[in-house]
Amino acid sequence: MAGAASPDRRRFLTTSAAVLSAVASTQLWLPATARAAEPPLPDGVFSLGVASGDPLPDGIVLWTRLAPDPLNGGGMPDSAVSVEWEIAEDDRFGKHVRRGVAQALPEYGHSVHVDVRHLRPGREYWYRFRVGGQISPTGRTRTAPHRHSSNGNLRFALASCQNWQHGYFTPYADMLAQDPDFVLFVGDYIYESSPSATALRRHEGTGEPYTLVQYRNRYAQYRTDPDLAAMHAAAPFVVTFDDHEVDNDWAGEIPQDPDKQPHDAFVARLTAAYQAFYEHMPVRASSIPNGPHIQMYRRFEFGRLARLNVLDTRQYRSDQVTSQEAAQNPALTMLGAEQKQWLLDGLHDSPARWNLIGSQIMMAETDILLGAGKQWFYDAWDGYQVERNQFLAEFESVRNPVVLSGDRHLTMISDLRKDFADPASDVVGAEFVGTSISSNGDQDQAAFHAQWDPLMADNPHWKFIDAHRGYHLFDVDRRGIDAQVRVVDTVRQPTATASTLAALRVEAGRPGVELA
Template sequence: MAAWDVERLLLTGMQRRRLLMGVSALTSLAIASQFSRRVVAQPKFSDYPFKLGVASGEPLPDGFVIWTRLAPQPLNGGGMPNQNVEVRWQIARDPKMQQVVQKGTAIATPELAHSVHVEVQGLEPNRWYWYQFKAGNDTSRIGRTRTAPARGDRLQKLTFAFASCQDWQNGFYSAYRNMAREELDFVVHLGDYIYEYGPDLSKPRQHNSPEIISLADYRNRHALYKTGFHLQAVHAKFPWIVTWDDHEVENNYANLIPEDDQTREEFIKRRANAYQAYYEHMPLRLSSLPKGPNMQLYRRLTFGELAEFFVLDTRQYRSDQPCGDGLKPRCAEALAEKATMTGKEQERWLFQGLERSSARWNVIAQQTMMAQFDFDARSDSETFNLDQWDGYVAARDRLFNFIQQRKVANPVVITGDIHSSWVHDLKADFSNPASPTIGTEFVGTSITSDFPAQFIAPVTAALANNPHTKFFDGAFRGYVRCQLTPKQWRSDYRVVSSILDPQAPASTLASFIVENGQPGAQNA
């Protein structure tokens, strides 16, 4: 039986028991039964089993997901025996874990790399909780997480950070060191959590294997990234909302179309491996459990009446990049009506959600730059990045037309991918600077991934041909901190002095605000 089918098999008939045990614990027990293995309650590990830390995510008003993975030898397949292991967990109101409000047992199975995803329910909205795991005689670090506000709550402030693109080889996670010191409600990661490439000896640190293909490869690569001390610290301090881009599988893949010359069958298997390892290492709900090469990742999260987040997946369903991909003038393919970033079903889901939303701020969290940008500084020619929404013009037009016609309140797009910082006014017609501004896009730089220095001057020169672009920086790495109130959105571009120094401090490079009811960014 395929590993990705296991958890799904045994959900039927469990609803009556949720109040007693919690759905994730039951599902894990069912997995153990399905494989007819003895559950080991007092295992003996070859080393400390919680080396990959703890994490939480998917905040709802009554709960969240807490995650860990047992891996005493994280870079060597995990180092766990081929047996099911009992993992105890508890939730408390205090950081010393003395006021325990919930506890239970989950089963870590070999089929899911001994990862544990506990969906905690029945908690109070809009408050901090602490959590911890125990397996055998070993105890994890204590994590902190937070429930979302109640759906109708008139929330006065919400603070989060978003990040992306953390190539291990390029440098150190000093950005996360600084993020861990922020006062945030949650973190949004917009993709490229890992990179699939083999080692590059010219970089300050190297990947742990050649380019990854197999499930074991992807597990070891995720484990390598998860050993990052500062990354673990941010996971342990805040709940995360995650989505992927391309490098979690392969650079610039589109749906079931690989970048290189793999056969379709080879790439389907590779994508299934990558998706399973991604689920195993992220604090995601059971609803995101992959089935082969397919995984449900787009979803909606609400924070009182203040904000609704639409988390997109622009890789799994997109049509192939037009015109042969790359930086070049558009061909007819880039304007085709059938070209899609999201697929029809996700696009319909997004439009329905935007139309029904009563939130003050409607946030589209996604991967590649949505605004048009002509990279050519000459006035008589054009150059576009066709992996971005500029290669899918009709799909972008459909979204912008919908936002304008349905008068969606305060649409703000947050974006990663391009390893540089940008701020755009989203225009109804980018070819006409006088056309209405229908929203705002904040594009965050990378945690470590390179923006080639030789591209900075040409992009800067091209800004004159893109008057809707209010800010660009390609020199610094970091993250974006956002604070929302009913009256205003503020984005602070937080950057580190160097990714070669693990202790590098952060500073605010630039700040922008969006006023309620007035789309478009202004300098703070």
Template sequence: MKTNVSESFHEKTAGGRLLTAESDGRTSAEKVPKFTAYPFTLGVSSGEPLPDGVVLWTRLAPEPLNGGGMPPEDVTVKWEVARDLEFREIVRQGVETAKREYAHSVHAEVDGLEPDTFYYYRFHAGYETSQTGRTKTLPLQTAPVDQLVFAFVSCQHFEEGYYTAYRRIAEEELDFVLHLGDAIYEYGPGTNAKNVRLHKGAETLTIDDYRTRHAQYLYDRDYKLARSIFPWIVTWDDHDVENNYAGLTPEKNQPPEPFILRRASAYQAFYEHMPLRRSSMPRAEDMQMYRKVTYGDLAEFLILDTRQYRDDQANQDGNKPPSFESTDPSRTILGHEQKKWLYDGLRRSKSTWNVLAQQVFFSQVDHQDGDVKVLPMDGWDGYSAERNEVVEFLQKQHISNPIVLTGDVHTNWVFDIKSDFDNPNSTTVGAEFAGTSVTSGGDRANTIKNPDILYAENPHLKFFNDQRGYVRCTVTPQHWRTDYRLLEYVSRPGAPIETVASFICENGRPGVRRVYENM
């Protein structure tokens, strides 16, 4: 089925329709919720696909930028899943409660579906019907798979650009979208000169602040469209709470108690606005985010959380020379339980490709010309002993075709992962693809003044670029192809998309090979 449906699909589904009591199966005596306006303003989304099911998401919010505009009681929401866009063949349906305590969000966990199959879905509340979404289940975990195509994105600062990348993603033929964090930014309005539109409200501190910020981002038509067409697999990063926070340690010099409350608010709002399973529902101040996605026998995705369990950044953060602190083997970016889970998952994997989907630079990145290294302490360079341990594990356990996917850095990078990053002749263990931002950083506003220094000081670096956009990956049993799909500008809508560079990894031959460049 062709998935280039951003116009025709949305024209048919964007408006919803008015139900009568008879068409909704409700008797006239039942109480019908009344809304001040159309309640599905934030659209619909699906996520966490399995071979037999998926999560369907929406949030009732007639006034999304004014507290939601919902009555103070819970609301019953009906959902339907069909094989066809017209819903003539409904295969699953059910009822969920949109609870006031979770901002009237809905996370319907649908099962009993067929593997590797497209479905359409929608919601009903009162006499209102949502837009129609489309989703797709995964192949059976043991099924032989010929091809997987997905895109990964990160870092979508609302103020610094328009979400044209999402409009272009909606025109792609994809099996899912992988979001690697920074779905929102916490800053107050007008924090720099790159602004092309403004945040509503001050810096996010409370649960209401975070809900409004998520709602403002989701109100964007291009983001909303991309969320409705493909299943999404999401994780988070720092700006979903606060810039460069580490575990329970805030970036700024402030008492820990207010930050713990702020983090809990941010976590809950993240759950409320993402198509996540109930197993990720926040408990106390914590939230379960690391998990596994298996795409037939082709690829295993281990979705990591490098924020919630990490030690504080070494050397007061920033780009700094390595020190005893940054190389201390007791320091962790994963936490003990997540690292054990990661190792267990890699050992048990029978997939051709094994993917670590995570947030920050995994490979060593030296920014300084000369003998003294200057490394980013917020990435794995600030936890280098644990990074080296993971690389050694991949090598000694003969993990099949390791691939690391990275967000966070607002630019595009490709690395060979080396067994010893200080020795260019050491064994190549895998590949890392770091993707740019959707908008963060604005129009090619790169802070790297001399990329030639990067190539000279990092022989394992194979590509660098400072445009906005997304990364598309096409995976087969023989090859992993990564296309950097980039935009010339985000300061105004409508930029065309272009593949600027493409790279191939071959099954059984670690490392990357450039196969296309148009720069």
């Protein structure tokens, strides 16, 4: 899917930022009489831009949310609004493919999710919305390859952890220039932390979000970042959540601080957070929440080249432990029985050359105790040792497994070993833990390496570690995966200089990862 961009695609990439800030006033696709009959709406209903996601060979989800006053509940009337949408084969909308009308309902924050089907596989499309005489920015998207396609290539980006208060989302400007076929976002799209007077960019509101309106306002603020908005308009996203979309380090229906958040109150918070997540993400109706429950683990096929399994490592997990002995309790689960079996089935019956796993949290071991003994991060897979080790054992019989993670605000690229207690055990896969978009801000690199480099001897499976802000870029074909660690020099300014800090490769049929 990657490769030389077409003239239309190059033109879109060079003008996407301008498109986002300028709403077209021509090419309306309803008669003037129909437009005149619509009730008037406030100006600026498309302030949050457009997005697409969850690509299938014949379908894509198109998203927008009507919000003329985005940081104050949205500013829309308390009534349903009909929103026209269209999708075309060109950015001038001369070759229409589908068009229709969707309902923006107040009970879903006037968000719009259009699940367009009967599209052609492996194709670029352009789309937009219209309501009340206002036209949205133009978005570009792409369907997945035909399900029987076995050749070609795929380019995608791995992103996570974008804290508004820690910096601008400058890595997305470079990501846009790299032109990925899709973006895999593995969690911490927003942060629930209270506004800080000393932050580079202050969170809206007066405290942490707990209600639906408060979560809506927080998502809306994040959506106003211009680099994030431009990236959403340029390529489909495949998203899942981690902890900060709700509450730091929560597990199942247990908050970080159960003494301060009674169960009923936290269930109400989960319900609000899940709904706001759905309202702001380009996901299908299968992910409409049912109270404090939401279906997020799901699977995507990119022909016979790659199968992507997207996990939910929060909703079904056992409560986080606090000791090495407790982490080895066989009763603990990260995924829950149903999701665990779903993942195993999807790995073993996969027809794909590459079996990718989008995991919010790190699977490889992190031993932070220098010298003899071990000390783990219990919020990650290290806190769920038995289930993690079961998966590592299964990886021996899975074709080319690669885990794609976030959460750590660091780049940590590792071999996955069958038994991390035995450094000589077989390598069964590779893991790329992507750094953050902005979380932790511009770190002191010398201080990071002074702290972490001595731990390399205790973690011989680590192949590369770093603490710059950025994302990972992957080029996949049948022979291998070429990965780039793309970083920016700062997130403290609205613009930044990007570069490739490291290049790595995973060879098909050879578990593990090597510096290129």
